Amino acid sequence: MKTTPFDPERRIGTVTQVLPDAVFVNLDAVTQRTGRLLSGWPLRGGQVGDFVVVDCENYALLGRILDVKLPEKERLDIEQQLGHTPDPHPVAKLHLLGALQTGTDKIISGIPNYPALGASVFAASAELVSHFASSFSLRDDTGEVLVTLKLGHVRDGVGTPVEIRTDHLFARHCAILGATGSGKSTTVARLLQQCLTGELFPKIILIDPTGEYSSTAEGHPSLFLGSTNVPPGETQVRIPCEHLQDGDYLCILAPSPTQRTKLIEAIQSLRLVEVLKKEEFEAERSQLAAYLVSEGVVTKLAQRRSTFYSVRTDAKVAELVENPTTPFDFRFLTTQIKNECVGESGNNWILHQNSLEWCQPLLSKINALRVSAAWAPIFGRTGADSIFTKMEEFFSNGDHLLRINLSDLSFDFRLREIAVNLIGRWLREHVRDYKLKADRPVLVVLDEAHNFLNRHLGEEDFKQPLDAFEKIAKEGRKFWLNLVLATQQPRDIPSGILSQMGTLIVHRLINEADRKVVEAACGQLDAAAAKFLPNLGPGEVAIIGVDFPIPLTIQIEQPPKCQRPTSEGPQYTRWLKSNQSVHVLQAVASSPLLNDASPTEDDTPKEDDDMIDCPS
Numbered sequence: 001m002k003t004t005p006f007d008p009e010r011r012i013g014t015v016t017q018v019l020p021d022a023v024f025v026n027l028d029a030v031t032q033r034t035g036r037l038l039s040g041w042p043l044r045g046g047q048v049g050d051f052v053v054v055d056c057e058n059y060a061l062l063g064r065i066l067d068v069k070l071p072e073k074e075r076l077d078i079e080q081q082l083g084h085t086p087d088p089h090p091v092a093k094l095h096l097l098g099a100l101q102t103g104t105d106k107i108i109s110g111i112p113n114y115p116a117l118g119a120s121v122f123a124a125s126a127e128l129v130s131h132f133a134s135s136f137s138l139r140d141d142t143g144e145v146l147v148t149l150k151l152g153h154v155r156d157g158v159g160t161p162v163e164i165r166t167d168h169l170f171a172r173h174c175a176i177l178g179a180t181g182s183g184k185s186t187t188v189a190r191l192l193q194q195c196l197t198g199e200l201f202p203k204i205i206l207i208d209p210t211g212e213y214s215s216t217a218e219g220h221p222s223l224f225l226g227s228t229n230v231p232p233g234e235t236q237v238r239i240p241c242e243h244l245q246d247g248d249y250l251c252i253l254a255p256s257p258t259q260r261t262k263l264i265e266a267i268q269s270l271r272l273v274e275v276l277k278k279e280e281f282e283a284e285r286s287q288l289a290a291y292l293v294s295e296g297v298v299t300k301l302a303q304r305r306s307t308f309y310s311v312r313t314d315a316k317v318a319e320l321v322e323n324p325t326t327p328f329d330f331r332f333l334t335t336q337i338k339n340e341c342v343g344e345s346g347n348n349w350i351l352h353q354n355s356l357e358w359c360q361p362l363l364s365k366i367n368a369l370r371v372s373a374a375w376a377p378i379f380g381r382t383g384a385d386s387i388f389t390k391m392e393e394f395f396s397n398g399d400h401l402l403r404i405n406l407s408d409l410s411f412d413f414r415l416r417e418i419a420v421n422l423i424g425r426w427l428r429e430h431v432r433d434y435k436l437k438a439d440r441p442v443l444v445v446l447d448e449a450h451n452f453l454n455r456h457l458g459e460e461d462f463k464q465p466l467d468a469f470e471k472i473a474k475e476g477r478k479f480w481l482n483l484v485l486a487t488q489q490p491r492d493i494p495s496g497i498l499s500q501m502g503t504l505i506v507h508r509l510i511n512e513a514d515r516k517v518v519e520a521a522c523g524q525l526d527a528a529a530a531k532f533l534p535n536l537g538p539g540e541v542a543i544i545g546v547d548f549p550i551p552l553t554i555q556i557e558q559p560p561k562c563q564r565p566t567s568e569g570p571q572y573t574r575w576l577k578s579n580q581s582v583h584v585l586q587a588v589a590s591s592p593l594l595n596d597a598s599p600t601e602d603d604t605p606k607e608d609d610d611m612i613d614c615p616s
Contacts, residue, residue: 022093062124074089223402378415
């Protein structure tokens with residue numbers, strides 16, 4: 001530290017009362033005056049929200065002013081009167097945040113000692129607040145300088161920059177929380193810009209549900225998962241339906257109990273077709289030659305049941321057929337369901353007409369999926385590349401950021417939630433191999449996370465949780481897979497996920513339920529600190545977490561203009577002004593003063609409905 005925490009010129013008051021959760025201070029009257037300067041910079045220290053330092057033997061205790069008031073007997077004396085100069089004696093309530101060991105500049109979590117009565121209180125300097133905010137130390141135990149991100153500055157009138165260690169931000173997952181318009185997208189863009197500037201993370205996957213990060217990802221590969229025109233510079237991809245598992249089909253198609261049995265049997269029969277194509281199952285393929293006369297399907301009608309089951313129940317065959325990750329050809333699903341509508345007659349299969357009738361609604365649903373434009377990114381567009389093939393290429397090449405644009409995906413049928421869950425499932429299964437190959441971390445950034453987490457598919461009789469990212473939150477760290485979740489509704493994030501977030505970057509939170517969720521997720525944020533969350537300005541954040549024992553607020557810097565997200569809402573004022581100007585010009589143009597002849601009844605200008613004032 002370049003400056004001592006106890007600068008006499010910064011003294012603002014004296015400790016008069018000490019409680020376990022608060023300290024009361026008599027403030028000097030001068031602290032309430034505005035416009036004070038120290039070394040040319042504004043000096044504060046007596047207003048709500050200001051940071052202060054309390055002298056406590058070998059420690060400097062950092063606190064924040066929660067409340068300022070006058071003693072009751074002086075309440076009226078502060079009124080301005082002719083010939084009378086007020087001499088107030090305000091009292092401030094402090095919330096203690098942490099301690100600095102003087103002489104070593106070491107930050108200590110918690111309060112090692114409480115101050116004595118009469119202890120001096122000083123306005124905290126920008127350098128001291130920045131030191132607390134910058135993860136306490138920018139060097140590890142060996143003295144090596146660690147890699148940091150330049151996120152923002154302290155709002156102290158000076159703009160003292162704050163640097164945060166990357167391992168403190170991302171090593172235990174990170175959540176960016178805040179109400180609409182509080183600056184979450186800007187924070188995400190700043191994090192990405194800082195990571196990419198120093199190439200801190202070799203692999204970053206950005207899941208962009210709204211398409212607002214196209215500028216942020218400029219110059220990096222972008223995948224477009226949608227149905228309409230592909231934006232310039234992006235590659236259209238699809239999620240092959242082979243990556244859907246049995247439970248996904250059961251939830252999407254919602255079959256009745258009878259239809260469900262036939263659907264599962266059909267899927268397993270189609271998997272059997274794929275398994276028998278392998279060289280090691282040539283003998284089994286010959287054994288079932290009569291079943292495979294039609295392309296891509298298993299024809300059971302009039303065939304011997306014992307022959308089929310002798311192959312189907314083989315241990316090696318059964319393991320692959322019953323494995324939900326074994327692919328099958330979705331194009332033949334309706335045909336195979338019809339082939340499953342058979343009954344048993346001795347050792348042969350016979351047609352079961354009732355089963356075929358019961359399955360007609362299911363067949364219609366499947367055919368509708370195959371021709372649906374909304375479902376084309378999964379069940380159609382066979383010419384597009386697989387998104388997972390492109391992600392595998394990304395892990396193997398030298399690119400640092402891969403953006404997945406979901407802005408064109410339909411909101412119907414839970415399609416977005418299904419797609420994001422499939423991406424998370426693939427990441428969870430494949431990042432283990434990547435970690436063993438490269439030994440480098442992967443950072444996954446999921447924006448609008450509340451739309452994709454804590455979701456289920458299916459009806460009451462069969463539900464399947466879309467919990468891929470919840471499993472990543474619990475297991476991903478050991479495989480060097482870390483999450484950054486951005487959401488405006490923390491209350492919609494499952495507690496199992498939020499409890500795994502080691503770092504919370506909290507913007508303005510107005511909803512009380514959201515604030516309580518944040519308090520429960522991070523014990524360091526108590527009720528006193530939570531009171532400041534509704535009043536944070538745009539882009540102002542409180543960084544809280546395991547490696548941030550004290551919640552401090554900083555102002556996030558805007559990324560370069562060319563990299564800022566396009567997240568602003570409708571410009572109503574600009575539109576209304578422009579629209580009003582058009583009406584004014586029209587009114588002037590139709591004014592009778594511009595014409596030589598006197599207006600007749602027919603050409604008298606009519607009142608424009610849009611210009612009529614509402615009655616009072």
